[in-house]
Amino acid sequence: MDESNRVLVSVEGGIARVSLNRPDKHNGLDQQMMTGLIQAAKSVARNRSVRVVVLTGNGPSFCSGLDFSYVSKNPGMVPRFFIKWPWAKDNGFQRVANIWRKVPVPVIAALHGNCFGGALQIALACDYRIAQPDARFSIMEMKWGIIPDMSATVTLPRLTSLDIAQELTMTGRVFSAQEAKEYGLISRLAANALEEACDMAGQIAQNSPDAIAAAKYLYRKTWNRSERTALFWERWVQLKLLGRKNQRIAMHNGLKGSADQRPFVDRRSF
Structure with missing residues (x-):
């Protein structure tokens, strides 16, 4: 499956809908998905008819984070995304999330199901996050003996306090959408996050x-x-x-x- 199938992009009425499309794997991040996300962000950024972006995931989850099973079978992915070019601010792993901060129009994340590890860092890089009550979150990198390295150090300080960021990182525990809202990581809870995100996008798109x-x-x-x-x-x-x-x-x-x-x-x- 190529990048065009991993991440779907449609534009209507000034609203770009970007959908992670690996539902059988809870939209786990493999090489194709990560490349597709970067390409999608660049595409909507270049499209001057786009006024707002809704980022969502097809299937039971927004995204379950990095697909470590895929990485173990394709170890060459790690150096490819980890090595940073001298002229760049970020490496490939960081860019998958950080690039959404650079998209020149607001990006609204509609979150449901699992939002773990890299997925949470992608969501935090969006301008607004709407989550369903059943959504589950985790800064899960500690489980794999690593730290969050997809721009969390840029986004977390703008949203929550140091003690909360450290506790969630060091425990790697799964926490609820309500907790995420209390911590400042989620903007709003909604029974249907995608519908709420599209409504908000429609209101934004009416303006200059x-x-x-x-x-x-x-x-x-x-x-x-x-x-x-x-x-x-x-x-x-x-x-x-x-x-x-x-x-x-x-x-x-x-x-x-x-x-x-x-x-x-x-x-x-x-």
Whole structure:
């Protein structure tokens, strides 16, 4: 099975739906799945008609994490993804998750079933995480004698406290969706996570695609930065938005209300 079958991508109404598609293995991460995820992120990032992404998993789980059975039979996968090129910030393992932070539009993860190890790190790299009450989570790397190395050290500090991150990492225990919500790792619980994610994506997609991309860019640049730095980036990003065609359309639509609504044009990158 090639990467195009491992990860499915569809785009409709400005919403990209990216689906992990290895349901018989609970969407375990093998070489093809990891390559497919990186390719999917690059694809939606290049597509300027995309305003928001919904990331989900087909079958009984979002993703069960790295498929160690596959890795044991294909040991060459480890050096291929672990070695970092001198000009890159991340290696292949880190990029599978970290790349979703770099996608210029918001990424909403719809989580159900198992979300273990690398899967949780992918979810944490998304902008918003909606989980079903039956979802189960674990920073499971400790079980295999390793540490989480798919960008968790970038995302966990933005979402939870050091003691919680250390306890979950060092025990490797499985915890519930409710616990994940209490720890700050999950944004919202919903009986149908995918439906809720699609509803949220629909609301976002109605707004100016330039402003949507600008908001993600702004928060990535300013979160937990100094007041001076944050205020500078507010001014700079706003300056880049003012006068753009989509900003003029938004102004027109806002003044006209429901009458004479004009469609937005494809977003420009930030």
